[in-house]
Amino acid sequence: MQTIINQFVYFAYFQSLFLLFIYIFSPKNRKNINGYLVFLIVLLAVGLTGRIIYISGIFGQNFRFYAFSEFSILMFGSTIYLFTQSSLRGKKFNLSDLIHYIPGVLYILIIVLYFMLPSDQIIGERAKSGELFRVITLLVGTGLAFNITYWILSCRLFFQVKKKLRNELSFSIKTGFFSNFLIAIGLCLTCWLVVYFISIFGFDTIERTARRTIWLSIALIILFITYYGIKEPELFKFGRQTGNKKYQQSKLSIEDLDNLKVALETLMIEKKPYLNRKLVKSELSEMLGISNPEIARLLNERIGMNFFEYVNYYRIKEFVELAKSQKVENLTFFGLAQEAGFNSKTTFNKSFKKLMGMPPKDYFQN
Missing domain, CATH: 1.20.1070 (Rhopdopsin 7-helix transmembrane proteins)
Structure with a gap:
């Protein structure tokens, strides 16, 4: 020994x-x-x-x-x-x-x-x-x-x-x-x-x-x-992985948050920033013209999701649309998920199951 x-x-x-x-x-x-x-x-x-x-x-x-x-x-x-x-x-x-x-x-x-x-x-x-x-x-x-x-x-x-x-x-x-x-x-x-x-x-x-x-x-x-x-x-x-930029505390009113919610949804639909697989919260806040604490407050108080959940929600929606298109003939499920902005198969499967209540394969079979 x-x-x-x-x-x-x-x-x-x-x-x-x-x-x-x-x-x-x-x-x-x-x-x-x-x-x-x-x-x-x-x-x-x-x-x-x-x-x-x-x-x-x-x-x-x-x-x-x-x-x-x-x-x-x-x-x-x-x-x-x-x-x-x-x-x-x-x-x-x-x-x-x-x-x-x-x-x-x-x-x-x-x-x-x-x-x-x-x-x-x-x-x-x-x-x-x-x-x-x-x-x-x-x-x-x-x-x-x-x-x-x-x-x-x-x-x-x-x-x-x-x-x-x-x-x-x-x-x-x-x-x-x-x-x-x-x-x-x-x-x-x-x-x-x-x-x-x-x-x-x-x-x-x-x-x-x-x-x-x-x-x-x-x-x-x-x-x-x-x-x-x-x-x-x-x-x-x-x-x-995250920015070190410091911001002042959020001073947005309830009306401001409601307007920002609409603006954020419009941004997500029109510019599709979620397709960026390395998207971070500070980038999205800059696109919306607000600070990091303010977008965090917006997501928590008006949408009920954190940043990770919110962005992947739109990626799942994008994935479902891609799965109905002709791309499904040439790509696997994970290939489509990558097209929708996911960078990890595990994250995609967990996010999809959490939102849809079942794995992607079962969802499309049903």
Whole structure:
């Protein structure tokens, strides 16, 4: 088992160096990749370096090198959160973000002062008295609590932004990959939490082996996500899908809303903006000559739909008309849906069933 774990350590280590090499020597990838992903790789490289030195025995089986590998533990959670915030909201780095790393810096100082600087004799006495085990248990528990807290904040932010995007966009975006990333991190942290409680009850050998495995799992997940960050950077740019322009609050009267409702319906029928598969709410509001909050109020109070539902309602109507035309002879249902403005087969099927009460195939058979 230990041999397999060591092989994973070497694989993750050299993979992290390879990705850093690509980032440093490829201007194109350096421009596209999220900076927090790069910092995650650096953290992995630092943590894995200590493990590589320890298991290789270059300087003997000195536990201080193993302690060195713990430097990055409290940096993971905060970096994942800042990466999530940067990807979902398009937030750029600010010096105030460094406050999230203060606990990590303090953690490193404790590791250095308590585990690395004292002599072997002092460490041995602490181990015999049980003090060393208590301190390690406290530090591991602190690291777990810290990382779990930031993971929860990341998940909360993800669901908030996903809900907001549904009210701003008329099309579906690829959030599945990002959500799977958070789920995988959550599963690793959950397993780590279970292993932590196992160690408290005296099964420290199981805890040490399992914790190394879980830590490596997190490393491989981050390396995997970083690979896609280089290969398909658009997967992590949700924050750029919506405009950041700020508007004043709506001051429209009831009569204004009624007039705008008629104007909006006329616009949708005559200019068919819904045929744009990437239509966003800010674009439609500009076409109507009103602000983003005002069109949101119009949709909610006078139409009873959010932006996503409203635009796809017109796309369904367009689809039904196309299905009655000669185009149906040359195109599939999804081909017609794309002609009507849909960019996703899943979104089309869900929208059609919600509006018509049945799938497209059943509707036309009936």
